[in-house]
Amino acid sequence: MPELPEVEALREFLDEHLAGRVVERVLPLAVSVLKTYDPPLTALEGGRAGPVARHGKFLAMGVGELYLVTHLARAGWLRWQETLPDRPPRPGKGPLALRLALEGGGGFDLTEAGTQKRLAVYVVRDPQEVPGIARLGPDPLADDFRRDDLAALLAGERRQIKGMLRDQGVLAGIGNAYSDEILHRAKVSPFKPAASFDEEQVTHLYEAMHDTLRTAVERARGLAAGELKAEKKSGLRVHGRDGEPCPVCGDTIRSVSFADSSLQYCPTCQTGGKPLADRRLSRLLK
Incomplete structure (x- = not known):
């Protein structure tokens, strides 16, 4: 399971590779992955990516006025691709749970191995709307945690x-x-x-x-x-x-x-x- 150090590294990686890019499309490919329905995933399309924040083990990616929040759980991972396949992936085939494509090429896949599907994705106006973020304790690496x-x-x-x-x-x-x-x-x-x-x-x-x-x-x-x-x-x-x-x-x-x-x-x-x-x-x- 990715923990604080790996999620922090992913945050920095995404900050570098996403900032200023426009989201072309977001494709959910596993029924279990999406935990919210309003705003819809399609509301992210056409939005420009901003800063990426970490909340514990959650990643919150700013897109326009919204946030794409994910928790990779025990067997989830983020796979960055400079060039995405031309053919859209087929839902329900393999570990692929969600694909985000950027204008001009590239993007990332969220994948999850195994049969226990716990990877979670939320589209929210504020990361604090995600129950798991709202209940988090202090970050042990925060400057004010003594x-x-x-x-x-x-x-x-x-x-x-x-x-x-x-x-x-x-x-x-x-x-x-x-x-x-x-x-x-x-x-x-x-x-x-x-x-x-x-x-x-x-x-x-x-x-x-x-x-x-x-x-x-x-x-x-x-x-x-x-x-x-x-x-x-x-x-x-x-x-x-x-x-x-x-x-x-x-x-x-x-x-x-x-x-x-x-x-x-x-x-x-x-x-x-x-x-x-x-x-x-x-x-x-x-």
């Missing part, structure tokens, strides 16, 4: 820190992969109760969050849209690396599985050398 702001979010929070970091209503843009990376850098167990952080631990978590996300944004900056997935994977130190040695201490990275996801961590760096209980595996062994 260490004390994180402390206030942690105070009184009953959940484990892993779940809190992933909650878009608490912090915007952090997902499964970067929450693992942040907690590894901060040397914190993903199961640690959020409200139990002392002052020093809050500081370490804030610095780890800031450094992890900033480093990932800088790595992704300037890359073409098609290169971002590989860059994200290559830069991860623990997420998706179950069974590999920890790059910090050499211990074996372990995994905890859930119904539809998993987390990775280093026992030596994060849990005092103790493996965390894998609830799904425990149930199977009963």
Whole structure:
């Protein structure tokens, strides 16, 4: 799933390639993709593209007086093409969900792999009309998000820190992969109760969050849209690396599985050398 660093890189890429261009046509190709009906997609046609904004994991592309907003979800992606095929695509064939074509050639496709169709597109007059944007918490890389702001979010929070970091209503843009990376850098167990952080631990978590996300944004900056997935994977130190040695201490990275996801961590760096209980595996062994 694209998270804050990849979506920020896509924003910069689209800002460079879309600004000032006129939208010729927008073709929805998957029934599930469009979440709004007024204004219609056709209202974007003939509009001139303006700045592109990021709201957490959402992209909001200004077109005339409107915004084309998308959330790529778990398996969605944006594929830029300097030259689009002459023949219009056929709906319902393959992963293609939406195509935006620009006057003079080029544009992009929104695609989604797999059978669970969660990629979402909205046409709105204000990005805050999108429910997922309206409920977002603060952006962890915003200039006005400080260490004390994180402390206030942690105070009184009953959940484990892993779940809190992933909650878009608490912090915007952090997902499964970067929450693992942040907690590894901060040397914190993903199961640690959020409200139990002392002052020093809050500081370490804030610095780890800031450094992890900033480093990932800088790595992704300037890359073409098609290169971002590989860059994200290559830069991860623990997420998706179950069974590999920890790059910090050499211990074996372990995994905890859930119904539809998993987390990775280093026992030596994060849990005092103790493996965390894998609830799904425990149930199977009963």
